Amino acid sequence: MPPRKKKTRIFLYLKVFVPVIAITLIAAVGYTAYAVNAITKSNRSLLSIKDFPKKLPDNWGKVVSFTWKEVQISGASGALNGWVFIRGAGLPGIIITHGLGNSRADMMDLGYRLWERGYNVLVYDLRAHGESTNLVTTLGASEKKDLAAAVEFFKTFRIPSPKGGEVQLIDPNKIGLYGVNVGAYASLMVGGENDSVKAVVADMPYDSVREFAHLRARELFGLDNFITNGLLDIGLQINQGGIYDTGSVRSQAANYQSKGKSVAVIIAENTSKNLQKAAMEVMLALGPSVCERIDIPKSRNIPLAGKDADLYNERVCSFFAQRGFPVTPLPDAASPPAAPPAGTPPAAGKEADGKGTGQ
Incomplete structure (x- = not known):
C-alpha cells in the first residue's frame, strides 16, 4: 500500500x-x-425540637417521670446531636441509629417504647442528617466510626446520684444496638468489634458499603x-x-458466633427484592446460632405511625427483652398511660439537668 x-x-x-x-x-x-x-446526598430534613410531638406515640406515658438530656457526641464526623432517655442507673443501654434520609425524630417512638420497657436509650442524628454536621453521607464508612464513638460516650455518661456526686448511667457490659440500612450496617460492624455490645437489631442491613452503593445505583x-x-x-x-x-459484616461473623452475641435481622415487605436479598445474605452469613429473622410489613426506612409503628416497636422491644437484656417491667405497664396535653414537647417529664423542656 x-x-x-x-x-x-x-x-x-x-x-x-x-x-x-x-x-x-x-x-x-x-x-x-x-x-x-x-x-x-442525604436529603437532610432539619427538625426543631418543637416539631417532635408529631412523632410521639399516641400513648405518651406518665408511668414514671420521663427524664431526658440533650447531648452532643464527638464523632469522626464532628458533632453528633442526640438525646439520652434516662431510665435508671445501672440498667442496660440501647443506641438507636436511624437510616438514610431520616433523623433521630423519626426514631422517637421506638426510643420511648424501649425506655418504657426499662432501658436507657441514646438516639442521635447521623452525619449529614437532622442537626448533625457534614454535608454528605458515606453510606456507613464514617458512620461506623461515629457509632463506635457513641458507644464510648454512652458507657461513660453519668447522672447525679441521690446520695450525692454522680454515677454511671448504663451497665457498660449490657449495650444493645439498633439501626436501619446505614445504621444497620454500622450497628453490625460495631457490634462485632466491641465486646460491650451484646445484642443488635438490624433493619434491612447490607454486607458492605460497596454493596449498598451498587444497590443504590440500581434503585436510582x-x-x-x-x-x-x-x-x-x-x-x-x-x-x-x-x-x-471499610470491611464487611461477613468478616464479623466469627466474632458474633464465638462471643455469644444475639442479632435480629428485619426483613420488610415494603422494600425492594434486591434489598431483601442483601439483608437475607447478611442473616445467613451470621448463622442461625446468632441470628434470627423478623418479618414485618414496613421498614423504618420510612417514618412509621399508628398500627405499623406499634407492631414494629413491639417486635424490636420483645427481641431485646428476650434475647438481649431482660429488665423488670414498669409496675403498671399493662395500663394505658395518659396522653399528654396538645403541644407538649418531648420532655413530658423533665430534662436531666432540671431545666425543664430543654428548649
Missing part, C-alpha cells in the same frame, strides 16, 4: 475514534460525578453492571478520601 493511502486511512481512523473516545470519557466522568453526588438509575459499578467505586473512593472500603 502506498504510504499516502496508509496515512490517509490512519487519519480517518483517528478522526472517527478520537472523538468517540473523548465523548466516552466525558460521559464516564459525568456519570461518575452525578452518581456519587446522588448516592451520597436502573444500572447494575461492572462498568457503571466500577466507575462508581472509583468516584466514591476519591470522594471519601480512601475510607470507602
Whole structure:
C-alpha cells in the first residue's frame, strides 16, 4: 500500500475514534460525578425540637417521670446531636441509629417504647442528617466510626446520684444496638468489634458499603453492571478520601458466633427484592446460632405511625427483652398511660439537668 493511502486511512481512523473516545470519557466522568453526588446526598430534613410531638406515640406515658438530656457526641464526623432517655442507673443501654434520609425524630417512638420497657436509650442524628454536621453521607464508612464513638460516650455518661456526686448511667457490659440500612450496617460492624455490645437489631442491613452503593445505583438509575459499578467505586473512593472500603459484616461473623452475641435481622415487605436479598445474605452469613429473622410489613426506612409503628416497636422491644437484656417491667405497664396535653414537647417529664423542656 502506498504510504499516502496508509496515512490517509490512519487519519480517518483517528478522526472517527478520537472523538468517540473523548465523548466516552466525558460521559464516564459525568456519570461518575452525578452518581456519587446522588448516592451520597442525604436529603437532610432539619427538625426543631418543637416539631417532635408529631412523632410521639399516641400513648405518651406518665408511668414514671420521663427524664431526658440533650447531648452532643464527638464523632469522626464532628458533632453528633442526640438525646439520652434516662431510665435508671445501672440498667442496660440501647443506641438507636436511624437510616438514610431520616433523623433521630423519626426514631422517637421506638426510643420511648424501649425506655418504657426499662432501658436507657441514646438516639442521635447521623452525619449529614437532622442537626448533625457534614454535608454528605458515606453510606456507613464514617458512620461506623461515629457509632463506635457513641458507644464510648454512652458507657461513660453519668447522672447525679441521690446520695450525692454522680454515677454511671448504663451497665457498660449490657449495650444493645439498633439501626436501619446505614445504621444497620454500622450497628453490625460495631457490634462485632466491641465486646460491650451484646445484642443488635438490624433493619434491612447490607454486607458492605460497596454493596449498598451498587444497590443504590440500581434503585436510582436502573444500572447494575461492572462498568457503571466500577466507575462508581472509583468516584466514591476519591470522594471519601480512601475510607470507602471499610470491611464487611461477613468478616464479623466469627466474632458474633464465638462471643455469644444475639442479632435480629428485619426483613420488610415494603422494600425492594434486591434489598431483601442483601439483608437475607447478611442473616445467613451470621448463622442461625446468632441470628434470627423478623418479618414485618414496613421498614423504618420510612417514618412509621399508628398500627405499623406499634407492631414494629413491639417486635424490636420483645427481641431485646428476650434475647438481649431482660429488665423488670414498669409496675403498671399493662395500663394505658395518659396522653399528654396538645403541644407538649418531648420532655413530658423533665430534662436531666432540671431545666425543664430543654428548649
